[in-house]
Amino acid sequence: MKTIDDLAALVPPPTHPIDASGDWKQIEDALGLELPADFKALIGSYGLGQFVDFITPLTPFGSRNLLLQSAQQLLESERPFREASPEKCPYPYYPEAGGLLEWAGTDNGDRLCWVTGGHPETWTVVAWNPRGWYYDAHETGAVGFLYGWLSGRLNTTVFAANEHVTAPWLEPFRELNHVYIKLTDSQKTYPERLRVLREALSPTADRGGYAGGDGRQDHFDATELGWRLTYETAYNHQIRIAFPPEDEDQVRSTLLAAVHSMGCNVLSTTTHRGQPVWD
Structure with a gap:
């Protein structure tokens, strides 16, 4: 035990x-x-x-x-x-x-x-x-x-395995806003889109990820900005970002510009509870 x-x-x-x-x-x-x-x-x-x-x-x-x-x-x-x-x-x-x-x-x-x-x-x-x-x-x-x-030794049918995170961590609580940006597809490949996104937020640091079937997730930090992001196709094609509330305007302008450079269009922007934002 x-x-x-x-x-x-x-x-x-x-x-x-x-x-x-x-x-x-x-x-x-x-x-x-x-x-x-x-x-x-x-x-x-x-x-x-x-x-x-x-x-x-x-x-x-x-x-x-x-x-x-x-x-x-x-x-x-x-x-x-x-x-x-x-x-x-x-x-x-x-x-x-x-x-x-x-x-x-x-x-x-x-x-x-x-x-x-x-x-x-x-x-x-x-x-x-x-x-x-x-x-x-x-x-x-x-x-x-x-x-x-x-540790990757236990799996559940309810959510994905953690086998791709080799050094798990705990992030102590901070008061953050959470926004989900759902996207259209793009002619660029997933790795190309991810590279464009991370360059727009540079410097960044890996926080693990997941790849299985047609779905993929990449977690990373924008280290100097203090933002946490996930880019994924595992559940939806979307960017999830958590950031200090006072950074809202900067996050919106930076992310929407990055999405354009990724060759995507925005389908919706919501909080993690599904409430519309950035209309």
């Missing part, structure tokens, strides 16, 4: 984790559940942040109180769909007995949940895609799941 020490050897924790400590008893009293020790160690070591720009553990501390917020909304948000299609909902939902309780989310909107029946040290993980109603059970806890997926 993998421990927090194994995960820390794979992904060094931040020196000063954000929203990493507080009163666990108060949180457990509010939930009516004792939480697994490995999850408490995970939050204590890493705090609020995102692993490889994708998985965000839900810390219960700080102003956002992500763990409780998700728990309090889960059953009511899923009840209408379950009543209409019970055959697609094989698990109960917290606070129902043994119900799923979310402990992390992904950048795609997937949920990583515990099956909460029995002693918390025996809770296992279910990866869940609420958009397509896919569930994938794993006989491991939160830290074991993260270690396995980040």
Whole structure:
């Protein structure tokens, strides 16, 4: 069984984790559940942040109180769909007995949940895609799941493998805006388009990627600008960018010029929650 020490050897924790400590008893009293020790160690070591720009553990501390917020909304948000299609909902939902309780989310909107029946040290993980109603059970806890997926030793049917990121990282939380720019195709090849995009944002630094079938993702930083980007065809042909709110005008002008140089047109620009921007 993998421990927090194994995960820390794979992904060094931040020196000063954000929203990493507080009163666990108060949180457990509010939930009516004792939480697994490995999850408490995970939050204590890493705090609020995102692993490889994708998985965000839900810390219960700080102003956002992500763990409780998700728990309090889960059953009511899923009840209408379950009543209409019970055959697609094989698990109960917290606070129902043994119900799923979310402990992390992904950048795609997937949920990583515990099956909460029995002693918390025996809770296992279910990866869940609420958009397509896919569930994938794993006989491991939160830290074991993260270690396995980040190291490429564990795969799930709910989202892509992490086998192409050889040096996984955690990015501590910063207040960032997130914009998705969906694009038309271009006569330039994918590598040519990627080169044009990175030259427009130079200097840049790799943050891993993914290639499988017809889909590809390339993650990188615009290091002097402090922007994080993904260029991909894995889900849509799009650029995803995260940036400090005060950089909005610069991001818009820089990215739209780069898109033109890539030989593409913009189909839409939205936040990561689907709200239109840059009209």
